Amino acid sequence: MASIDASTSGAGGIITTADNTGTLNLQSGGTTIATINSTGLSMASGKVLAPTGPAFSAYAGSAQNTTSNVYTKVQFPNEEFDTNSNFDSSTNYRFTPTVAGYYQLNVSVSVNGSPARFAIQLYKNGSAYKIMTDISCGTGTVPNAISGSAVVYFNGSTDYVEVYANQVSATGFYSNSTTVFTWFNGSLIRGA
């Protein structure tokens, strides 16, 4: 296999030299940063293969009152980051990635008050999709927050997800103005 060196100086932009090692080195400034061989692609020490797929992180920023025994969409009107502008933080509080693939999603919802039961569900395309947590709370075991995660496939056009939560005997979901309480984030982990 050939060795291909991309040079930014000299007459030749790309120099191809067959060395019969079976290895293809990708170099920058004369230093190998990645190697492709029969086992696959590996990065040199200290170098990273940085995916650039969509990633977002949103948070509530204030408390949200809800009715007991009603699955209520959790509102995330604040964003830490939204690399591809795929999270709607103004109207529907949903993530609709425009790149197809498999996404790791994580959510945590804090409660305002002392719930007898507290649950989070991930909704996909408007329907319940995955229970993330559903906890019955006895005396002395009241949670402050519950969380969950899932890997979800998106078609890159119409698929979207939202977070719904349900509490009994509390007043709703808790957050202050920080990113700490009641948040939702995710990123692409594998292409379609």
Add this chain to the structure above:
Amino acid sequence: MTLYEKIKTIYPQLTDNDFFTVITLQNDSDGRGDYIAKWEHPTLAKPTEEQLA
């Protein structure tokens, strides 16, 4: 009176667990309020609009 309270008045035998399993009351946080998104109770019929009015 909330939708949940109205349903509990009609069917006092319903438990909180029913509202986490066979019945789903939902609020889409869009200002339209609570509604019955799922009613799969094995013996009790879904309340009519007249009953809930």
